[in-house]
């Protein structure tokens with residue numbers, strides 16, 4: 307099948323997932339065309355059957371805000387025609403589903419059409435999509451999609467609640483992980499060697515947006531560090547990175563905090579980690595939690611959003627109310643001080659991630675969905 311994929315190409319779970327999906331589909335023999343403003347960050351090298359079409363947002367002095375959504379619609383329309391795409395799959399509703407709808411309308415005028423799948427990832431529903439500036443167009447675009455998927459049961463329920471979207475059936479297809487990549491045994495110990503082999507490594511991976519509550523990461527870590535010889539490794543960048551570093555200094559743990567910034571390949575880092583902290587406000591899924599679990603890293607996070615679907619409290623990690631960084635720190639310190647319990651939890655995390663979120667099984671669900679829309 308010839309499939310067009312649009313996503314945010316920069317760092318973030320939805321772009322990562324969309325890119326991994328495209329790669330997996332190409333490995334299965336499909337032709338995949340990424341249509342976006344920049345090459346997706348997890349797609350840096352040549353891969354057979356994968357093509358990249360850059361959206362050029364024309365500049366003009368009149369445009370304080372260049373209309374990316376229109377340029378994207380035009381590029382989608384062009385690529386569908388020139389490469390005879392059979393389906394468009396957009397990740398993150400805003401503005402991708404709207405641009406795809408415009409492209410479809412343009413095609414219809416010419417007597418054509420292309421089926422559209424929209425995958426909802428989280429803040430396109432929970433934050434941005436409910437902003438009055440975007441709410442009605444988000445609802446409209448979801449309703450105009452031929453099929454809509456959400457990455458968790460929580461996000462599906464939130465979509466139906468927030469948009470009262472009776473006309474749209476939302477199917478849950480969860481995110482997935484490639485167990486060969488997120489495999490603790492596969493990588494070296496460079497990070498562990500750097501921090502010292504006996505020190506525990508507590509990690510946080512995110513885009514450092516306010517929703518991630520990175521100050522709680524630092525506060526929970528400071529509590530862990532009071533009793534456990536450990537370091538905090540921050541991976542990623544975003545608006546709250548500086549604040550996290552300042553909080554680390556304020557709490558006296560700056561010498562035990564390593565802020566790495568953006569790193570494209572997180573699997574080798576996770577393979578060195580002992581614990582992942584994700585004290586987020588409301589994560590629709592928590593792809594970084596899944597990648598940690600698959601790497602045998604227990605997760606301490608919040609019992610909010612879709613995270614309880616991914617992390618099983620008491621078995622693969624621990625979940626606490628939003629803001630309770632003291633309980634998170636205490637649970638982390640207890641776990642890291644009990645090697646036998648940590649080993650059991652690490653093994654359970656890797657096994658559970660493989661059992662429930664294996665790439666092959668989840669990608670097959672997307673393929674089945676595509677086949678219903680593009681019968682051969």
Ligand code: GMT
Nearest residue numbers: 318319320427428429589590591592593
């Ligand atoms: O974090 C965002 O603002 C958007 C989005 C992204 O592009 O990273 O994250 C969402 O999609 C991920 C992939 O499905 C999910 O794992 C994240 O939980 C979700 N973020 C939120 O719900 C905050």
